[in-house]
Amino acid sequence: MKAVRERRESKEIVVRALHTTQGHDLDVYAFFIKGADIVKVADISRVDRDESDALKGFQRPEIRTHVKGIIDYLSQGDVLFPNAIILAMSPQVRFTASRGTRPTGDEGLAQAGTLTIPVNEAGERVAWIVDGQQRSLALAQIADKGIAVPVVAFISDSLELQRQQFILVNKAKPLPSRLINELLPETNGIQLPKDLSARKVPSEICNFLNRDVNSPFFKLIKRPSDRTNSEAIITDTAVITMIRNSMNNPLGALAPFKASLRDGPDLQSMYRLLVNFWNAVRAVFPDAWGLDPRQSRLMHSAGIEAMGVLMDRIYGRFSGTQGSYEAVKKELERVASSCRWTEGNWETLGVAWNEIQSTPRDIKKLQDALVRAYTTSSAS
Incomplete structure (x- = not known):
């Protein structure tokens, strides 16, 4: 009964998305989502140690001054926010391809459709933020909850793969x-x-x-x-x-x-x-x-x-x-x-x-x- 009640209370977010595959048939999606919804579908896997002293997570702690700076910028009004948030998603998400003929000249690199993302409680969400932790926290705190934010997500439950991607997207030195x-x-x-x-x-x-x-x-x-x-x-x-x-x-x-x-x-x-x-x-x-x-x-x-x-x-x-x-x-x-x-x-x-x-x-x-x-x- 408890499981049935939880399923009924669970909500979903549906977005238009593009689907492709990379690596060893790894599913990758690109879509837009309301900025405030990112923290509703994704948890932050903070780096920590478990009881056996094993490393878990991969994100650094929240940097309050950084988050505040982003909030101040986003609160100015009409702003440009093209920086994509990178998510690792569980296979629980569902993709439904759109029907129709392929447009003339389309090289078939991606397939259009809709992506359904379950909204669960914190700690049980179906996605994890690989890159964009501070931006996601800031987006959740601004008055304009509807700002459209680009997201690139790959499907994997593997913490090792998530850490690998986190290191790769953050290893490049920032602009001098x-x-x-x-x-x-x-x-x-x-x-x-x-x-x-x-x-x-x-x-x-x-x-x-x-x-x-x-x-x-x-x-x-x-x-x-x-x-x-x-x-x-x-x-x-x-x-x-x-x-x-x-x-x-x-x-x-x-x-x-x-x-x-x-x-x-x-x-x-x-x-x-x-x-x-x-x-x-x-x-x-x-x-x-x-x-x-x-x-x-x-x-x-x-x-x-x-x-x-x-x-x-x-x-x-x-x-x-x-x-x-x-x-x-x-x-x-x-x-x-x-x-x-x-x-x-x-x-x-x-x-x-x-x-x-x-x-x-x-x-x-x-x-x-x-x-x-x-x-x-x-x-x-």
Whole structure:
């Protein structure tokens, strides 16, 4: 009686699907399903150990910040979501092929029909998420429950096969951060998650600095797409980080030009300020400018980021107005005698010039040394 009652209470989801076979006659289906329904038909097989210490499952634990980022993106309104969720499905699902003649030119790679998927209780569902755990959890939490999500599913009860597919679809390295940074300025007209949106403006300004002949950084910045520029010596990540830090600091030199509720960011004002400051840097430290980071720590990631903090301090003295080139140059000259970019030892740090590395600790120490030298000189 219990079994009969459970069958009666069981529900089903029916979708149009394409069927094909791969490998050793492994059934594979492609279809669309409501985003909120994925977690109704599929369980997450989290990696764990059973009582005998045997490994079970294959998924990593939920990453809350990742899920929240996806939720924020999907909640923006009309968004594009073409990323397919990959499921392993039990043979309990049923496929019924559509009748009719094959269209002219059809090579017969797939057969159309309907796929019936039982909806069971958690822990007893007929599918397991192989790829798309965080996306599936996010889709279940957004207000728009009807967003159509592409799914590719293969039929197998084998945990070994499920793990194999999980490893294969996740083994490829994610896009390098520098490549993402370079691509972001070209993503006009589409909505981006908050974490990517925050990287777009700094990367766009970095492009300007590298391409403008009037910029002190002209052709000096390494970008992933520019592999033939032998003059490039500064990593774009350092420049982007310097810009982003100044924008995000409420007292930063670039903060006043960030986007307001009505207007977008004032890129031109940001760019003029950066060119003004770094032209002054080049003038004050001519022997250290334009050299390989191994020869000059001013061109090193640590030097670029630390000087960005000093930039914020210097412009803070101008009461919110943009200082002239000469005014900025005069302020920079206050710290020139304390800097050891190409030789000697940093007296306040007790380390040689080339011992400064691109680590959070060294960058922070260099920032503090520059600010301390500037504050001391200003007070005298």
